[in-house]
Amino acid sequence: MSSNKETEENVEFVPKFDNNGLIPAIAQDATTGQILMVAYMNREALDRTIQTRRATYYSRSRKALWKKGEESGHAQQVEQILVDCDQDCLILKVNVDAGQCHVGYQSCFYRALKDGTDNKLEFIAEKVYDPKEAYKK
Amino acid sequence: MSSNKETEENVEFVPKFDNNGLIPAIAQDATTGQILMVAYMNREALDRTIQTRRATYYSRSRKALWKKGEESGHAQQVEQILVDCDQDCLILKVNVDAGQCHVGYQSCFYRALKDGTDNKLEFIAEKVYDPKEAYKK
Numbered sequence: 304m305s306s307n308k309e310t311e312e313n314v315e316f317v318p319k320f321d322n323n324g325l326i327p328a329i330a331q332d333a334t335t336g337q338i339l340m341v342a343y344m345n346r347e348a349l350d351r352t353i354q355t356r357r358a359t360y361y362s363r364s365r366k367a368l369w370k371k372g373e374e375s376g377h378a379q380q381v382e383q384i385l386v387d388c389d390q391d392c393l394i395l396k397v398n399v400d401a402g403q404c405h406v407g408y409q410s411c412f413y414r415a416l417k418d419g420t421d422n423k424l425e426f427i428a429e430k431v432y433d434p435k436e437a438y439k440k
Numbered sequence: 441m442s443s444n445k446e447t448e449e450n451v452e453f454v455p456k457f458d459n460n461g462l463i464p465a466i467a468q469d470a471t472t473g474q475i476l477m478v479a480y481m482n483r484e485a486l487d488r489t490i491q492t493r494r495a496t497y498y499s500r501s502r503k504a505l506w507k508k509g510e511e512s513g514h515a516q517q518v519e520q521i522l523v524d525c526d527q528d529c530l531i532l533k534v535n536v537d538a539g540q541c542h543v544g545y546q547s548c549f550y551r552a553l554k555d556g557t558d559n560k561l562e563f564i565a566e567k568v569y570d571p572k573e574a575y576k577k
Binding site: 311312313314315316317327329331335336337338340341350353354383384385386387388389392394404405406408411412413414415416417420421422423424425426427 | 448449450451452453454464466468472473474475477478487490491520521522523524525526529531541542543545548549550551552553554557558559560561562563564
């Protein structure tokens with residue numbers, strides 16, 4: 304309890320990484336408030352992000368650091384890093400150009416559960432770039 | 441690859457629960473866009489949320505369903521549920537009253553990394569209620 308209180312009320316940044324050494328990070332557009340994507344960071348990705356002010360994540364599928372935009376060109380300039388009460392989740396307030404999702408949308412959250420159903424989605428956004436063009440390099 | 445494409449481009453809602461049977465869910469204020477908290481859902485919590493339109497999570501510490509607001513009174517009315525490209529993360533667009541964080545703040549993200557440091561936080565919000573009052577019941 305005392306250790307919880309310390310985590311919640313003090314000014315020491317002690318992010319809690321999970322058993323895999325990862326912490327989830329939400330990229331949120333600093334201007335519009337739109338949630339763009341959720342990815343994971345290990346300690347090294349977080350350190351690089353703090354040092355460079357450009358978002359670097361850890362790709363769980365590729366098991367490697369992933370400097371956002373290194374392939375697609377759609378990088379994230381980090382304006383502010385927020386942490387939650389128990390310090391097991393981060394928000395990156397970012398400045399971006401168009402198209403943060405590899406599928407071609409501005410945000411990875413381009414579908415919503417359809418009203419009155421529990422298993423059907425509807426698209427709520429239009430693609431803003433052609434991923435075939437962006438990733439052909 | 442084909443299965444990825446299907447997950448990304450179609451309208452079947454097939455949320456991916458992790459090895460512990462959980463999926464992260466971000467509660468975002470439907471009006472202001474503020475990210476309020478991040479919690480986890482198991483299948484039952486998600487079903488109840490869809491059915492009741494009130495956010496129910498799974499508490500990893502208590503290992504039990506957690507109907508948001510059942511103790512504090514600060515419930516979340518769910519307006520929309522969004523899912524990301526690979527369907528392993530949800531956003532709940534919610535309507536709320538004051539004070540979504542158990543520490544007393546509107547949002548759990550009430551601290552930011554201080555400019556020029558990698559280990560010091562600064563408070564970026566004021567408390568909006570007294571948790572001692574809300575949880576004394």
